Amino acid sequence: MINSPQAGTEPYRDNTLGIEARVDDLLGRLTLREKIGQLNQRPLGWQLWQRRGPEVTLTETLDAELDRFGGLGAIYGLLRADAWSGRDWTTGADPALSAEITAMVQEQVVASSRLGIPALIVEEAPHGHQALGGTLLPTNLGSAATWRPDLLAEAFAHVGRELRARGAHIALASGLDLLRDPRWGRSEECFGEDPLLASRFTAAQVRGLRSEPGIGVVLKHFAGQGAAVGGRNGAGAPIGPRELDELHLPAVRAGIDAGAVGVMAAYNEIDGIPCVANEWLLTGLLRDQWGFGGIVMADLGAIDQLGRTTSSAVETAAVALRAGVDLSLCDEAYLSLEEAVGAGLIDEALIDRACMRVLRVKIELGLLDPPAPLPVFPTPRSADDLVAATPVLLINDDRLLPLGAPGRIAVIGPNADDRDCLLGDYVPPLPDGAGTTVLAGLRDRIGAGRIRHEAGSRLTEPLPGGLDCAVAAAEDSDLVIMVLGGSSVRHYADAFADNGAAELTGAVAATGGEGVDVAEVALPAAQQQLVEAVAATGTPIISVMIAGRPLGLQGVVDHSRALLWAGYPGPDGGRLVAELIMGDREPVGRLPVSLPRTSASLPVAYNERLGASRRYADSESSALFRFGSGLGYTTWSLGVPRNTGGPDLAGAVVSADLTNHSGREGRQIVQLYGRSRTPGLLPRRAVLLGFTAVALAAGATAEVDLRIDPYAIAALGLDAPSTGSAPAPTVVLWPSLDGPGEPPESAITMQG
Amino acid sequence: MINSPQAGTEPYRDNTLGIEARVDDLLGRLTLREKIGQLNQRPLGWQLWQRRGPEVTLTETLDAELDRFGGLGAIYGLLRADAWSGRDWTTGADPALSAEITAMVQEQVVASSRLGIPALIVEEAPHGHQALGGTLLPTNLGSAATWRPDLLAEAFAHVGRELRARGAHIALASGLDLLRDPRWGRSEECFGEDPLLASRFTAAQVRGLRSEPGIGVVLKHFAGQGAAVGGRNGAGAPIGPRELDELHLPAVRAGIDAGAVGVMAAYNEIDGIPCVANEWLLTGLLRDQWGFGGIVMADLGAIDQLGRTTSSAVETAAVALRAGVDLSLCDEAYLSLEEAVGAGLIDEALIDRACMRVLRVKIELGLLDPPAPLPVFPTPRSADDLVAATPVLLINDDRLLPLGAPGRIAVIGPNADDRDCLLGDYVPPLPDGAGTTVLAGLRDRIGAGRIRHEAGSRLTEPLPGGLDCAVAAAEDSDLVIMVLGGSSVRHYADAFADNGAAELTGAVAATGGEGVDVAEVALPAAQQQLVEAVAATGTPIISVMIAGRPLGLQGVVDHSRALLWAGYPGPDGGRLVAELIMGDREPVGRLPVSLPRTSASLPVAYNERLGASRRYADSESSALFRFGSGLGYTTWSLGVPRNTGGPDLAGAVVSADLTNHSGREGRQIVQLYGRSRTPGLLPRRAVLLGFTAVALAAGATAEVDLRIDPYAIAALGLDAPSTGSAPAPTVVLWPSLDGPGEPPESAITMQG
Incomplete structure (x- = not known):
């Protein structure tokens, strides 16, 4: 009918x-x-x-x-x-x-x-x-x-x-x-x-x-x-x-x-x-x-x-x-x-x-309005600026990066030549030929002739003969770029739960994505063994992590002279990682999450309450890399902060002079943190209250103004149950370029 | 004045x-x-x-x-x-x-x-x-x-x-x-x-x-x-x-x-x-x-x-x-x-x-009443029945225990000859000569001539030459009793926080007690290496855990034919452990806590809600040994349960026939579990609702009656927010001799 x-x-x-x-x-x-x-x-x-x-x-x-x-x-x-x-x-x-x-x-x-x-x-x-x-x-x-x-x-x-x-x-x-x-x-x-x-x-x-x-x-x-x-x-x-x-x-x-x-x-x-x-x-x-x-x-x-x-x-x-x-x-x-x-x-x-x-x-949404023609499917739009801004440079010993004269490079690791690992979960199949692996990106950028490739291992299992091949490649190279991490790839033969999540009863190649929870977040043993075997050659290592979840990277840190965390950057990630390594662009990412040591020391979020900071007898309880941190190719300083806004928290403007001391243009993320003192409420160690991205020419200085974002206020707990006639809460505020840390002496105290 | x-x-x-x-x-x-x-x-x-x-x-x-x-x-x-x-x-x-x-x-x-x-x-x-x-x-x-x-x-x-x-x-x-x-x-x-x-x-x-x-x-x-x-x-x-x-x-x-x-x-x-x-x-x-x-x-x-x-x-x-x-x-x-x-x-x-x-x-308390003389300090009272009931027998392959003819025994491990490890935190110094280590207890019970002792390692660090000595002792013996675990001992030279908790800035020998939290609960590597070295000799191993916290024992399980968890049993623990091993008494303890695999798979409590049972890609999320479990030297069965009490939960009496099928008197802990079905509340996997200790002569059968303890009701969540005219909650009840498991078909359903 x-x-x-x-x-x-x-x-x-x-x-x-x-x-x-x-x-x-x-x-x-x-x-x-x-x-x-x-x-x-x-x-x-x-x-x-x-x-x-x-x-x-x-x-x-x-x-x-x-x-x-x-x-x-x-x-x-x-x-x-x-x-x-x-x-x-x-x-x-x-x-x-x-x-x-x-x-x-x-x-x-x-x-x-x-x-x-x-x-x-x-x-x-x-x-x-x-x-x-x-x-x-x-x-x-x-x-x-x-x-x-x-x-x-x-x-x-x-x-x-x-x-x-x-x-x-x-x-x-x-x-x-x-x-x-x-x-x-x-x-x-x-x-x-x-x-x-x-x-x-x-x-x-x-x-x-x-x-x-x-x-x-x-x-x-x-x-x-x-x-x-x-x-x-x-x-x-x-x-x-x-x-x-x-x-x-x-x-x-x-x-x-x-x-x-x-x-x-x-x-x-x-x-x-x-x-x-x-x-x-x-x-x-x-x-x-x-x-x-x-x-x-x-x-x-x-x-x-x-x-x-x-x-x-x-x-x-x-x-x-x-x-x-x-x-x-x-x-x-x-x-x-x-x-x-x-x-x-x-x-x-x-x-x-x-x-x-x-x-x-x-x-x-107009479903009951007179029908209108749909827009035409748009031509692709480059997301390069977004993608290139995602990787976070965590280690850069002796300013190894950006690479100058690259020499002979061994590109090693299970994610080096894997396109699907770049994508994450909830993705359609790519068209044939689309996307650029990190290996392909490096070959395109540096020249295929300089580059030798070995997978070395699978994500969670050894690759037969892999270690030997990887070691041989590293020994024969001036530099190793290891591409490690995880993958949320779903294969058409995988088993799925009723809601489409991975079903662990079936064979699952992925190490992440919906349904693939892991007990241990430290880099899987097979990859760790690969890192150690390659490190034993003495060839300097730059590590690139393609991974959807925070991994425990102590074993990578111990052997890497540079470390770039790249999340799941999407299909073009390999090209942009190569551009970052070569310095065509500066790494500008900052960690949006604390990177743990191992699962045993969880939780490690920067904004746990003060009481959670107690250490373990056998380990720190803090993160290995802290929220908000990340390096670039430029050097910066941030001056003493002052409140140039109103006297109350909502109207406060924390201002500080930011200087790019480098010989090249650079970008920074200036972060504003606060810690509250509310009678009878244990404060969080720090609360991110605002942030802003700044670009400055070589040698330039500019005043940066930070306001308190209304969506950040809740975490300060200023609405804690009043305890009679106790004074109003106070908040200390401090700007930072690399995560919260402890409130410095220069922090600004305000009524909450 | x-x-x-x-x-x-x-x-x-x-x-x-x-x-x-x-x-x-x-x-x-x-x-x-x-x-x-x-x-x-x-x-x-x-x-x-x-x-x-x-x-x-x-x-x-x-x-x-x-x-x-x-x-x-x-x-x-x-x-x-x-x-x-x-x-x-x-x-x-x-x-x-x-x-x-x-x-x-x-x-x-x-x-x-x-x-x-x-x-x-x-x-x-x-x-x-x-x-x-x-x-x-x-x-x-x-x-x-x-x-x-x-x-x-x-x-x-x-x-x-x-x-x-x-x-x-x-x-x-x-x-x-x-x-x-x-x-x-x-x-x-x-x-x-x-x-x-x-x-x-x-x-x-x-x-x-x-x-x-x-x-x-x-x-x-x-x-x-x-x-x-x-x-x-x-x-x-x-x-x-x-x-x-x-x-x-x-x-x-x-x-x-x-x-x-x-x-x-x-x-x-x-x-x-x-x-x-x-x-x-x-x-x-x-x-x-x-x-x-x-x-x-x-x-x-x-x-x-x-x-x-x-x-x-x-x-x-x-x-x-x-x-x-x-x-x-x-x-x-x-x-x-x-x-x-x-x-x-x-x-x-x-x-x-x-x-x-x-x-x-x-x-x-009478402080303002006329002064009365204090009672005299009482003569010591044996706590043997309590102490002997604490160890939980977790593994007993081929009924290795109780030991018949003991032969030559190597007693190995950092806790074998340590008296203080038996005590736990919050203890005074013992008088000279008081207390019995496990080694001493075994020597007293079995005869010193049969026993050879090696520490083998310290609790968290290797003992120089320890492995070799331990291996030699094991090779020269018919049986190894390994005494492993942890200690909450406090030394007079330790550093303390203002509240008397251990201060981790100082040297701390302990692995437990107030202030000594650890990230990884698996047995420390030094002890694990000791277990593996001894196991490689092929001499059968009985492991005894003296430990204040649940430890991850997979590495011990893999190499032990019997495993006795003894907590911190107190100064006489060594004597009573020896009596249990020899069968003078039957082990009757049942785990009061789930034993995890490692810290990475926490939490593992048996009474987490249903949703927490999902497994990890790289590990089970369940306990290695479950709450309520434990073996004895006798064999039992429990018949189909029936409600012999009132029709409502508070008056219910779950009755079942318990039979001791063994040729010796034995003891059991009969446990009653429940799972609720409350509209709109996710139930806990199981809730311990009652328990009773029973002793039965060889071959005897008795009806055991279990009532629902009023302090257990809360965890069923029967008071969850009413959702309109939804029916009242129901609860399924089932008795068990070894922890909750899933509700069996014979479980009794009652209105909550």
């Missing part, structure tokens, strides 16, 4: 009316079953169509769903291409076909809907759209190392244009999780360990994507997923409300303030309560306190997982809906919502509440 | 009156300064006197303090003897002198007090009184392995008699901290990782000590100290209220219900708020909700540590007093309380509130 919507005749289609009036009108026209349809997002999108060559046909997967509900809230992953979906360049939605596919599916959805309501097309875009031909950016941990949210916003504006050109509406962007335990496989998806970095970069992602009309952003994950115990994916976070508020919520606020249309309720529980069942979180905080009007989408299968706590799917559905989950994602339980209403477990008003939010987003 | 109290004339001295009337009367007679004196406990007790031979004289240390206040609340550690106090058998308070010393000091206190109020004499007694000649019990972790609180209560009754005979009033007993992170140096002080074990053993400690009239117990530590991040002593616990309530508070309730007169506010913060500043904890919960009328004593120096959050000592004092700290311990800040009242920071009513609690405890 196909119904033709009569465009423009009803108030809900009248885009001269306010959104709320349109939502109210539309909601009033829907039956209970139609409303429940708007709360469902069940079949995996890529299963809705098939492609033979350039010819696309729809499968029958969607028919039953549309018949059941008369319409549908959203469709997930229609264009997704990766090992889990099984879609590749032969079978998947390339840019040329994508808009056609979304149009075909959307047409079917609209036709099934009595009132002609389209579905939200929801796509993964954690660091670029996970679809064939999508621009791939560094994973978030790398982007955060730039300390340049402006560069990320520009890059994501292009991603938004790509998404819209293919007919998508919602980008799923991951930025809310903090990297508090590097054992977590999803470390790469975090903007580091700091709430301000996460806030600024999340906001940049949203701003960038939202600059494309018709694209909305759903932020994941809400909330506290980075606090999962043991770094185990989806495990619980037994944290308290202050820890949640100070560390894990600022980025949510920032993303919402920047215009996110939704948040994704996370897998984890907080202090026992799964996020999808957490009425305090999803309703009390998000709605009642923050006034957020967008949608809460459950993570994939998270509502069904709630079945571990209930006795039936009906009960599960009732718990999640009551808590505040508006839109499910591949769950069975939300099929039972009508039954839950019928059984009196929930009131229809709760269905209305959720449906209204879904409809509001659809209207806001 | 000395005032003679006129005993019996004032109401506060009339013990026919109720306590509250006496407290009110006494409080009304005190000046502000005198009241504040009752809130102070400042000089370290052992510094108040000197001994030359049998002659004791008072120092001038107390004079200024008594002059300042006209009396004093309490005196800490008057009789303490250990490396920190520097008191030994030459300079310390032996049993014969102790009563005289307390009487001399008390006389001075009373004389200085206008109303003749004595001080509380407060002594450390975590596993026996930390004074010369005090009975030493296993550390708490060992006692918990007995699963026999009744044995501990009997042993502590004797400790209470010793304390009273010396003139002490308050025993500081540590049992509240849960062992959630084995990196913590104080792991040995915990009754394991489970709230019910901690509750039952804490209550047993209190019951035992309180059976001696005039002895009160202050429980440490309140609260959540075992949740400290990274296992770092005194670090914060960023946990939420549910985690606190379910795991960390039941033992506090149990100890209070058993008659504790006070709790000690811990060093750590909970979710940012230091315990000594936590008004919600110390007043809202403890007083207003629980109705507790005893004292809150701060941990040693904890109030002054609060100075990290305030701008002055006056402010510090005001914050702590307002929060609810009644009695300081070696803090400067409480000297400023009068100034704080004068400055209007606190009202005198808060001074009264605290003083009233101190006075109440003094009156309750």
Whole structure:
């Protein structure tokens, strides 16, 4: 049965009316079953169509769903291409076909809907759209190392244009999780360990994507997923409300303030309560306190997982809906919502509440406006400035870098000639020939004739004969560049859990990414043995780490004269790493996370509270490389800070003279830290309060002004429970070029 | 100025009156300064006197303090003897002198007090009184392995008699901290990782000590100290209220219900708020909700540590007093309380509130009654039954144990001939010749002629030539008994922090105890190398672990045919270990804590929530040996459980037939576990709900009845936030002889 919507005749289609009036009108026209349809997002999108060559046909997967509900809230992953979906360049939605596919599916959805309501097309875009031909950016941990949210916003504006050109509406962007335990496989998806970095970069992602009309952003994950115990994916976070508020919520606020249309309720529980069942979180905080009007989408299968706590799917559905989950994602339980209403477990008003939010987003994104042509798929845009700003130079003994006369170079290591290791998780297959490995980048830049290559080992296992070959190459060279680390590559033969995470029961080549948590974060033994064998040759070593999570690098540090941490830089990473090594560009990255020694000394975040700084009998408890640190090719000094702003913290401006003492132009990240003194609250050792990127000509001096970012305030704990007539809190402020350290004598004290 | 109290004339001295009337009367007679004196406990007790031979004289240390206040609340550690106090058998308070010393000091206190109020004499007694000649019990972790609180209560009754005979009033007993992170140096002080074990053993400690009239117990530590991040002593616990309530508070309730007169506010913060500043904890919960009328004593120096959050000592004092700290311990800040009242920071009513609690405890313990003679110091009482029940047999391949014909035995390892390693932290020096090492115990039991001994290595460092000697001994023997592990020994030359914890800046021989946290819990490399060298000889190995914390033992397991974990069993541990090995007694201990693989896979507690069970790519996340497990020399079966009690959880009685299939009498610990299904709350994998010890003759069968302990209920989370009209929670129950595992099919389901 196909119904033709009569465009423009009803108030809900009248885009001269306010959104709320349109939502109210539309909601009033829907039956209970139609409303429940708007709360469902069940079949995996890529299963809705098939492609033979350039010819696309729809499968029958969607028919039953549309018949059941008369319409549908959203469709997930229609264009997704990766090992889990099984879609590749032969079978998947390339840019040329994508808009056609979304149009075909959307047409079917609209036709099934009595009132002609389209579905939200929801796509993964954690660091670029996970679809064939999508621009791939560094994973978030790398982007955060730039300390340049402006560069990320520009890059994501292009991603938004790509998404819209293919007919998508919602980008799923991951930025809310903090990297508090590097054992977590999803470390790469975090903007580091700091709430301000996460806030600024999340906001940049949203701003960038939202600059494309018709694209909305759903932020994941809400909330506290980075606090999962043991770094185990989806495990619980037994944290308290202050820890949640100070560390894990600022980025949510920032993303919402920047215009996110939704948040994704996370897998984890907080202090026992799964996020999808957490009425305090999803309703009390998000709605009642923050006034957020967008949608809460459950993570994939998270509502069904709630079945571990209930006795039936009906009960599960009732718990999640009551808590505040508006839109499910591949769950069975939300099929039972009508039954839950019928059984009196929930009131229809709760269905209305959720449906209204879904409809509001659809209207806001223009789904019920007269159809407009999609923009054309944009030509590729260079992300070189972003990518080149991600690597962090951690060691540079005797200014070995940049390389002058390179001589004969041995490029050694499992990641040297691996393209996929550059990409991270949640990526589509690259086109043939795309991307540049570090080896290829060095050959292009230095000349293939100077370079000899040996893998030497696999990531976690020895390569038969590898050590001997590597040693021979090192002995025959003037310099070794070791390319080590990890990989989140997914192979099409891998096993996957129901939600697409790696399933460890199968063979997994990856050392990171969703589902690949590790106990020990120190460099795997096979690579460590390679480093030691090569070091024994005496040939100087420059180490390059391609890795999604912080690794324990003491064994690399001991044998390297230079060390460059490059995260997962994306497909062009190898070219830009070569340019950095040769000095065409200066390394300007700063660590967005503390690098640990081993797993045994976790946690090491710079902003743990003061009490956590006690050392162990057998090890330091501090980081091996601290948050905010990183070297360049230039030399700088920062003068004594002064407050040139107002007398209160919110209006303070910490100013200091910054000088580039070098003979070349350079860039710096000037960081502002604070430590509070709030009666009765143990302060964090330091809190990043602001930062700014500065470029200065050779020999130049400029005054740098730093303001306190509103999203950084929470971590100071100035709102701690008042203890009677105790004086107001104070805060000491100090700028730094290389991470927090202890407050110096020159720190500025202010009333909090 | 000395005032003679006129005993019996004032109401506060009339013990026919109720306590509250006496407290009110006494409080009304005190000046502000005198009241504040009752809130102070400042000089370290052992510094108040000197001994030359049998002659004791008072120092001038107390004079200024008594002059300042006209009396004093309490005196800490008057009789303490250990490396920190520097008191030994030459300079310390032996049993014969102790009563005289307390009487001399008390006389001075009373004389200085206008109303003749004595001080509380407060002594450390975590596993026996930390004074010369005090009975030493296993550390708490060992006692918990007995699963026999009744044995501990009997042993502590004797400790209470010793304390009273010396003139002490308050025993500081540590049992509240849960062992959630084995990196913590104080792991040995915990009754394991489970709230019910901690509750039952804490209550047993209190019951035992309180059976001696005039002895009160202050429980440490309140609260959540075992949740400290990274296992770092005194670090914060960023946990939420549910985690606190379910795991960390039941033992506090149990100890209070058993008659504790006070709790000690811990060093750590909970979710940012230091315990000594936590008004919600110390007043809202403890007083207003629980109705507790005893004292809150701060941990040693904890109030002054609060100075990290305030701008002055006056402010510090005001914050702590307002929060609810009644009695300081070696803090400067409480000297400023009068100034704080004068400055209007606190009202005198808060001074009264605290003083009233101190006075109440003094009156309750008889300090203001007519003096009565002290009991005589009791003759030693054997704790053999307790000590022998602590070791847990973890491996016994081919029933190697008990040893039949022992043959030639090599006893190897750093703990084989070390007496002090048996004792743990918080112990006085032993008398000359006291105690039995494992080596000595084996020689006594088996015959010295059969035994050859080599240390082989030190605890954390190789012993020069040690490996060769150990290998030679093993090669020349039919069997090796390796005695490995750790030690919390304190040497008189060690460095100590202000609170007596080990100071890691100095040389520390210990691998455990307060202040000696470690990053890596796996057996130290030196010992592991020793194990491997000895194993290479092919001589069968029985391993005995003397260790205060859970160690990662994979490397021992790989090479041992039997493995006995013995905690810190106390001075007679060596004798009883030998008896167990020879089969004079059966090992009956069960693990009170999960033994991890390495630090990298922490946490491993059996009662983490379901979500934490996900494995790592490079390791299991589970324990190597699970909570509740342990072998004996007998074979048992447990029949299908049935509920023979009431229909509701509180009245349920889980009954099952237990059979001893062996040819000898045997003992078992029957454990009852539950898992809840509470809508919207992720359950813990299992919760220990009850347990009982059973002895059965060879071949006998008996019905065992298990009831649900009220202190175990909290961890089920049945009080989770109601989600509308969702059905009531259910709980599945199952008995077990060897730890929780997964609920079996025979588990009983009940309404929660």
